[in-house]
Amino acid sequence: MNKKKSSFSGQLGFVLAAAGSAVGVGNLWRFPYLAAKDGGGLFLVIYLALVLTFGFTLLASDIAIGRRTKESAIGAYIQMSPKWKFLGVLTFLVPVLIMTYYAVIGGWVTKYAVVYLTGQTAAAAQDNYFTSFITSPVSPVLFALLFMGVTAFIVYNGVEGGIERVSRCMMPILLVLVVVIAGYSLTLHHVDESGQMRTGMDGLLYYITPHFEGLTFSRFLQILLDAMSQLFFSLSVSMGIMITYGSYVKPEVNLNKAVNQIEIFDTGVALLAGAMIIPAVFVFSGTDGMSAGPSLMFISLPKVFAAMGKAGTFVGLLFFVTTIFATLTSCISVLESITANCMEIFHTGRKKTVLVLTVIYLAASAVIALGYSIFYVEVKLPNGSVGQLLDIMDYISNSVMMPFIALLSAFLIGWIKTPDYVIEEMESTGDTFRRKKLYRVMIRYVAPVMMFVLFLQSTGIL
């Protein structure tokens, strides 16, 4: 196969693009919601411990495999071992599935940015606003197509001229916005009907204090598994995306530093997102508002913005612009990974490949967006929840395929290629891979066991 010509300009460009992929709705919405649900500081400590051990192992593996093979998932696995081509194909299928619905979520986020831009703060806070939006057969489709179109345009412009350029501009702004909104959240205070005053600082304490009440072994296991699946999703590992991005990294870049920086960026934004959302929800709705789960972003937060008074429209706008940046840079990484694999398989050029994929995914996004109206279905998933088209795609890709792929990859690297395959690449610039011992133990023993348990749990077998 021909070697890739595209590359990131250097370490910073790569780190910002990879952080762009990693930082997404998972950080801004899922992380705060899980932290509130899973015992505040307790979840934070478990998550941080996992980032430093497990997260780093998976991230370093993906990126090192990418740079070493200079191929995307399918080509990379073939190069590692032709017999393991099936794992490359499976890995490639994860972004193929995610792409069908990611632009739909991007469309929802864009819609809400427009809502705040046009000052419809009170309307958005109404109970049925979100439901009536997603069940409409027109508006969610248009927003999804718009988001898909913008994503395709950026990927069409290439690795350095498209992806890197957009990430260099959006990621620093995103970081500043998250810090500003979190700072504002901490200054909030509100007196409820019973005359009780709650402040943003109380909310912060609620967020970072470990809550041990009612902690049993099975609940602890549940928190551990929640943290693990969150980490997976958040770092964009085991879906071939970091392999593709790794294949664009120049040989002189120090991968140790890059991996650390990506982890710090991703975890930092997740922690800040918690500091931005939990105190705000706490001030206006107490701890009840936090169990909102998936509806936190589109139902609970709009109520919080409305309760903020005049400032709410502006804060709401800033929040959804931040979320657009996070979602867009993730969405481009999904499309780039599919594009890169297709270019390698079919030996086609970038522009033609992107154009064909755009047509396919405009259609797919429209179908998924209509999954709440014309194509409405109710399917009971093995984990007990009932889902529509979007949830089905999400369930197959994130809950079933990703842990399975991570399990087999850890086995392939740990036992067939041996951990040195990755370690050599991490040290190819002459720098030492400091967590080498930890890496060996994690990839050979800990990761396979943890992935197996996660797989059993998320498929409802456990």
Ligand code: PHE
């Ligand atoms: N890592 C992203 C997040 O935290 C999600 C994502 C999933 C990105 C799949 C790319 C692909 O939200």
